[in-house]
Amino acid sequence: MLYHVRMDVRVPHDVDAATFDRLKAAEKARAEELQRSGTWRHLWRIAGEYANVSIFDVADHDELHAILSGLPLFPFMQIAVTPLARHPSAIA
Numbered sequence: 001m002l003y004h005v006r007m008d009v010r011v012p013h014d015v016d017a018a019t020f021d022r023l024k025a026a027e028k029a030r031a032e033e034l035q036r037s038g039t040w041r042h043l044w045r046i047a048g049e050y051a052n053v054s055i056f057d058v059a060d061h062d063e064l065h066a067i068l069s070g071l072p073l074f075p076f077m078q079i080a081v082t083p084l085a086r087h088p089s090a091i092a
């Protein structure tokens with residue numbers, strides 16, 4: 001199943017910069033791993049915002065939740081998930 005996911009990163013004002021840099025590096029490594037495996041199909045920055053839109057290809061809601069809740073930046077993100085169905089006019 002495909003899911004459209006929007007992630008808005010909310011950096012707490014009192015977060016330790018080095019700690020947050022480590023979390024960002026871990027997030028990047030995990031995102032690259034999931035992209036290489038084909039699970040994280042698209043990852044786009046929303047221009048002008050500390051946010052992304054992504055497309056995930058997973059078996060079901062439970063797998064998506066497990067992946068999202070395991071992301072290093074999960075505690076600092078507001079996440080909105082939209083399940084996608086095939087459009088009848090889509091040719092690809």
Ligand SMILES: O=C(O)CC1=CCC(=O)O1
Nearest residue numbers: 009027028031050051052
């Ligand atoms: O910067 C973001 O949008 C949060 C994020 C998701 C994957 C990644 O590497 O950073």
